[in-house]
Amino acid sequence: MQRAVARDPWAALPSLGNLQAYIQAVQHMPLLSPEEERSLGQDLRATGNVQAAGKLVLSHLRLVVSISRQYLGYGLPQGDLIQEGNVGLMKAVKRFDPERQVRLVTYAIHWIKAEIHDFILRNWRIVKLATTKAQRKLFFNLRSMKHDLAADAEAPSSTLTSEQVDFVARDLGVKPDEVREMQMRMGGADVALEASADDSEETAARAPLHFLGDARSEPTRQLEARQREHLGSDLLPAALSRLDERSQRIVQARWLQEHDSGETGGATLHELAAELGISAERVRQIEAAAFKKLRLALADQAA
Template sequence: MSQSIGASATTALAVANPWAVVPSLGNLDAYITAVNRLPMLTPEEELEFARKLKEHNDLEAAGKLVLSHLRLVVSVSRKYLGYGLPHGDLIQEGNIGLMKAVKRFDPDQGVRLVSYALHWIKAEIHEYILKNWRMVKVATTKAQRKLFFNLRSMKQGFKDDEGAQTHRDTLTDAQIDVMARELNVKREEVVEMETRMSGGDVMLDPGPTDDGDEGFGPIAYLADAAHEPTAVLEGQQRDTMATDGIAAALEQLDARSRRIVEERWLKVNDDGSGGMTLHELAAEYGVSAERIRQIESAAMKKMKKALAAYA
């Protein structure tokens, strides 16, 4: 009962002042909890607010559109936590993308805002990762940063046998031993950091190639597609259609049509083989194989109409 009252109060507050339910300051968990409690918009409400924003520049309507999709930003940002960047910063960049999407959203295009906003949210997060990629790759911990700066200063001080400062791209084994001893770290740590320092920057998004085609780089597989919000929703929709949808569609058929469809498309024997053939069913019902095919075709069309409600 108390949870229901709390949800109603949150909804009422969001309607009266769409920004009041999101804490401006505080820890990240409090923010995520707050945005997950925000009410989601129906397609009709989304269309209404989008038209108000487009036609009358209604900022309150824009706020409601943004607030109802903040949970989407949180969901998308979780896929990028493996790159050593703060979750709060990723959410912040994603929110910027969401606001850009709301500003540019056209309600007359016939698509939901969630589909349109995904591109903008991911684009802003990708840009943030690209800008910070080199810093993250070279030194991610305090110990690595300390080794990084000491290693650079020591490397610049090495001199070759003739007394001139060395310009070698890599360290010799003797120089690595000296560094490890003076910095009081393992030899392997010096080698690893030297490898990071000598490595070139990786272009995550190479852009178009000389022949006009889009280049392929690591940006293409930054995110885990298996947890893409739209892919998850599509998977849930397919599962629903394969269970409830098929069952409801079969209920629309007469007994003979249903058995023909089940034998031809849904039955799998223990040995992996399917059900009866057209000729086997024709012999059982005393009609031609062509007649069985016609009954099957009519039944499939009827099921298709019934499944449209689950699409």
């Protein structure tokens, strides 16, 4: 008689990439009785049994899905919220003490919410504002409090009145200015940096991303600028000193002389020929020979 092989419940669990299938699967995971939960918890604490931990986690995955729905208003994918909540659930299972006579579901809620809160604060656009415990409390309660206050008001408005701001500030232990700023940031719309595939060329050209970049800060540009600075301030003067006086004059007048406009160079072959009392062709030959010597000198210094 062939022995039945126990199915691995984790293997039957779809990935979060197929969210609806995952949610349906966790809803059918068997729940544990208080006695089963206590036994598994004792086994985990006594022996570190991974299978016992797995059963505790699997039986509470539906709890994570339920809690994640409370945070859909923050614009983050539910799959990501569930994934972070599952991390909190696993932390709760690891620390669960069945001898305290507290069900795991009660203990795990705190850990699941804590991980989801941290994830939202790391990824949402006003993360820099919610830095203290009181500000985090404001962040996660302002939306529901605004809804309740608007429902009680005779003339509902999307913006809190001064009296409502003071009420929220007193209730949550923050300053009224923090309530106003949080309300403003939560009401602001996100702006896409890049144009979408459906935008026209004209619209795409006006996307914010086109105006944010500074070519001067691009790493290769900065490296080139430093190399040019090093070349002009250190290496080039030393290389020029190896040339004779006439060659130096030609190179400087043709390529290194700076004008009031900020541009460099400008002397023509004929102007230098008249100055030095030689032909323009001879000036060109001296210039070509000088450049060969400069390249060799610069290569030696760079090495």
